[in-house]
Structure formats: C-alpha cells, structure tokens
Amino acid sequence: MLKDALPEIITQQLPGPKAAAIIGRRAAAIPDAIKCVYPLVIERGAGAMVEDVDGNHFVDWVGGVGVLNIGYSHPEVVAAVKAQADKYFHGMFNIVTHEGYVELAETMNAMVPVRGDKKMTFFANSGAEANENAVKIAKAFTKRPNIIVFSGAFHGRTMLTMTMTAKKAYAHGLGPFPDGIYRAQFPYLYRKPAGIKSADAIDYYTESLERVFEEASPAEHVAAIVVEPLQGEGGFIPAPLEWIQAVRKICDQKGILLIADEVQTGFCRTGRMFATEYWQEVGAAPDIITTAKSIAAGLPLSAISARAEIIEAVRGGTIGGTYCGNPVACAAALKVIEIMKRDRLDLRALEISAIIFDRFNSWQDQYLEIGDVRGIGAMVGIEFVKDRISKEPYPELVSAIVDEAVKTGLIIESAGIYGNVIRFLAPLVISDAQLDAGLDIFEKALKKCV
Numbered sequence: 001m002l003k004d005a006l007p008e009i010i011t012q013q014l015p016g017p018k019a020a021a022i023i024g025r026r027a028a029a030i031p032d033a034i035k036c037v038y039p040l041v042i043e044r045g046a047g048a049m050v051e052d053v054d055g056n057h058f059v060d061w062v063g064g065v066g067v068l069n070i071g072y073s074h075p076e077v078v079a080a081v082k083a084q085a086d087k088y089f090h091g092m093f094n095i096v097t098h099e100g101y102v103e104l105a106e107t108m109n110a111m112v113p114v115r116g117d118k119k120m121t122f123f124a125n126s127g128a129e130a131n132e133n134a135v136k137i138a139k140a141f142t143k144r145p146n147i148i149v150f151s152g153a154f155h156g157r158t159m160l161t162m163t164m165t166a167k168k169a170y171a172h173g174l175g176p177f178p179d180g181i182y183r184a185q186f187p188y189l190y191r192k193p194a195g196i197k198s199a200d201a202i203d204y205y206t207e208s209l210e211r212v213f214e215e216a217s218p219a220e221h222v223a224a225i226v227v228e229p230l231q232g233e234g235g236f237i238p239a240p241l242e243w244i245q246a247v248r249k250i251c252d253q254k255g256i257l258l259i260a261d262e263v264q265t266g267f268c269r270t271g272r273m274f275a276t277e278y279w280q281e282v283g284a285a286p287d288i289i290t291t292a293k294s295i296a297a298g299l300p301l302s303a304i305s306a307r308a309e310i311i312e313a314v315r316g317g318t319i320g321g322t323y324c325g326n327p328v329a330c331a332a333a334l335k336v337i338e339i340m341k342r343d344r345l346d347l348r349a350l351e352i353s354a355i356i357f358d359r360f361n362s363w364q365d366q367y368l369e370i371g372d373v374r375g376i377g378a379m380v381g382i383e384f385v386k387d388r389i390s391k392e393p394y395p396e397l398v399s400a401i402v403d404e405a406v407k408t409g410l411i412i413e414s415a416g417i418y419g420n421v422i423r424f425l426a427p428l429v430i431s432d433a434q435l436d437a438g439l440d441i442f443e444k445a446l447k448k449c450v
C-alpha cells in the first residue's frame with residue numbers, strides 16, 4: 001500500500017516520461033508566475049507518500065505547504081467527503097443553513113484558545129481571506145484604522161494581505177497598496193543586531209514595536225497587531241513566548257487587539273492543536289485566531305475565531321462570500337478534527353519533533369553551513385549560511401539540496417526571506433520508517449552538496 005511505502009525512484013531520470021509531457025503542457029498553458037521547481041506530477045497520495053504518474057514514490061516533507069497534517073487521502077476523510085457530496089455540495093450559507101457549518105463553528109469555538117468565554121467562528125476559503133476578515137472585524141470592533149505587522153511576515157496574496165506580507169518580491173510591480181499597515185521588527189533572534197546581548201533581545205524587539213507608535217501610527221489609531229506564532233514563509237522563526245507576553249501587555253495597555261495568524265501553525269503541527277495554546281499557557285491568549293490549510297485536509301476552507309463581542313461588531317453583509325464554509329469542506333474539517341483528537345496527532349508531532357531535532361542537531365555539529373536549527377513541535381527549519389560569523393545566507397546550497405533530495409525521492413522546500421532555510425512540514429501521519437528514509441536522503445544530499 002502506498003501509505004506504507006518507502007521512497008523509490010524507478011525512472012531513469014526525473015521527470016519521468018509521462019510527467020515530462022504534462023510538465024511541458026503546463027509550461028505552455030499556465031503562467032510561469034505560478035512556479036514549480038519539482039519534476040513530478042502526482043498520480044495519487046496516501047499518508048505522507050506521493051506516487052507520480054510514472055510510478056515513482058516520494059516521501060513528502062512539504063505536505064502541500066502545511067495543508068496535509070492529516071496526510072493525503074485519509075480514508076475516513078475521503079468517506080466523509082463522499083457522503084457529503086452524495087447529499088449536496090453547495091448551499092450558500094446566507095441563503096440555506098447547513099448543519100456542517102454550524103457544527104464546525106461549535107467545534108472550533110470549543111477549541112480555540114482565544115480570550116473570552118463566549119466564542120464565535122465564521123468561515124472563508126483561504127488563509128489570506130481569513131486574515132482580511134480578521135482585520136475587518138478588528139477595525140469594526142475598535143473603530144480604529146491601522147494595523148501593525150512584522151518583518152518576515154507572510155499573510156497571503158490578496159491586495160491587503162500582500163501589503164501585510166513583508167517580502168516585497170510577493171508584491172513586485174503591483175502597487176499602490178492599501179494604507180494603514182505599519183511594520184515592526186519580528187524577533188528573529190538568530191539574526192539579532194550585533195551588539196544586542198541575548199538577555200536584552202526581547203526588550204530590543206519590544207521597543208521596536210513601541211517605536212511604531214511614535215514614528216508611524218499613534219497607538220490609539222491601531223486596531224490590531226498581527227503575529228504568526230512561528231513565521232512560516234519568513235523562515236520558520238518562532239515568536240518567543242516572553243516577547244508574546246510583552247506584545248500582549250502592550251495590546252492590553254493600548255486597547256489593541258492581538259490577532260494570531262495560525263494558518264500554517266494550526267492543527268497539531270506544533271505539538272498542540274493550536275500554537276497559541278502555548279501563548280494561553282503564559283497568560284497571553286490572542287483575541288482573534290485565523291486558521292486554514294490543514295483544517296480540511298486540502299479542501300479550501302479557513303476560519304476566523306474570536307470572542308463574540310468582537311466578531312459581532314461587524315455589520316451584516318460585510319463578511320462572508322459565495323463559497324465560504326462550503327459543505328464538503330466543512331464535512332472534511334469535522335472529520336479531520338475528530339481524527340486529530342482521537343489519534344492524538346498533537347502528541348505525534350512531539351514524537352516527530354524529538355526524532356528530527358536529534359538528527360538536525362547532529363548535522364549542525366558536523367556541518368558549518370548549518371547556522372541554526374529551530375522550530376516548535378514538528379514545524380522545524382534549518383538555516384544555511386556561508387559563514388557562521390557573518391551569517392551570510394546560503395540559498396544556493398539550499399536549492400542544490402532541494403534538487404538533489406527530490407532525485408532520490410524526498411520532497412522538501414525552502415523558506416525564509418533569503419531562501420536559505422529548509423522547512424519540515426511532513427504529514428503527522430508519517431511512519432518512523434518513512435521519516436528515517438527521508439532523513440537519510442536528506443543527509444546524503446547534504447553531504448553531496450556542501
């Protein structure tokens with residue numbers, strides 16, 4: 001069974017002949033801007049494994065970029081989707097109430113670690129849409145116009161979220177952009193400025209945030225501060241809890257809402273159902289949480305959750321959309337969450353974490369090119385540098401490792417503002433044997449490319 005298979009490349013080269021033909025058609029029919037560097041075309045997926053159209057088997061450490069925590073084609077999710085599709089697969093929620101939407105909102109309300117007793121959730125289709133909606137409700141509730149985001153942030157590709165996103169390569173030539181978005185420095189501790197001692201780093205980054213109030217937007221004009229618990233696209237950089245506590249305090253003092261973008265960190269990835277559970281444990285729960293990606297195992301769905309008084313502040317008609325909370329996607333999400341809780345994928349993430357940190361740290365001891373290994377739970381990045389003192393990023397090495405690994409059956413992806421981080425986002429249903437096989441392929445690729 002593919003679910004239990006190990007990586008194996010059976011074609012002489014990659015892409016194999018069938019994949020090459022489809023990739024050729026892709027190049028002719030689809031804009032280059034929707035880029036793909038991988039020489040495979042999927043035939044089917046199961047668990048953490050992908051079979052391509054030529055019969056090659058790959059172990060996948062990308063998981064649709066954090067979408068497949070539950071793995072490809074989980075049989076129980078497939079059954080739930082089929083059962084829903086047999087009944088109906090659309091019912092515009094503003095016109096026809098469907099129970100799946102209601103039940104999923106109830107399920108989310110019972111789980112999300114946002115502040116408040118009475119919580120509410122509504123749904124959208126993508127991570128970017130969820131973030132747009134979170135900003136809308138924060139503005140409506142606070143009646144303030146501005147938002148603070150961070151260096152390295154990635155919040156999506158719509159006009160607003162592209163503006164919130166730090167890396168301007170994502171927005172090249174597409175301005176002008178919406179106003180009222182201000183940026184502070186994210187605590188990228190590995191790259192803290194020279195001269196700032198570790199013990200002073202949190203204060204340094206907290207002051208950077210407070211400077212925004214002096215230099216860009218008075219605090220009383222700020223509706224929300226938006227934080228990823230662990231920056232994904234930005235380079236797998238965890239937000240230190242001490243800093244989150246400081247941000248929470250600033251929000252409380254200034255009447256600002258704290259929004260957690262859990263689009264990539266949610267659904268057991270970090271060893272908890274939500275990474276913000278760690279925030280809650282230190283008394284710094286957010287006011288609004290956005291989730292997407294792994295919520296519905298690949299069907300388009302995202303959620304915006306907050307305490308009722310915040311979410312109820314928006315006027316009728318200002319949120320929602322034709323496909324938001326699609327019945328098939330809701331059915332998938334309900335099953336995903338049921339399985340995650342039953343099979344304790346949060347604990348599995350911690351087991352995986354221990355295995356990969358062990359290997360990654362041992363490589364860091366051997367290879368000077370590995371500058372940093374960091375993450376939370378099973379969301380881990382390895383940052384490559386040309387020199388450990390200058391910390392000059394080494395994106396060429398990362399590209400070479402990605403190319404080499406895929407040739408022997410491991411799909412990995414880069415991340416980071418410099419493209420010099422390799423990320424681990426494998427489905428949490430990966431077996432130990434598949435995990436080891438991937439680690440062995442990675443190690444060989446690393447040895448070959450340095």
Ligand SMILES: Cc1ncc(COP(=O)(O)O)c(C=O)c1O
Nearest residue numbers: 126127128154155156232263264
């Ligand atoms: C933290 C974060 N927020 C938002 C998004 C955007 O999600 P989507 O691509 O579903 O719009 C992403 C996507 O990678 C993300 O990682």
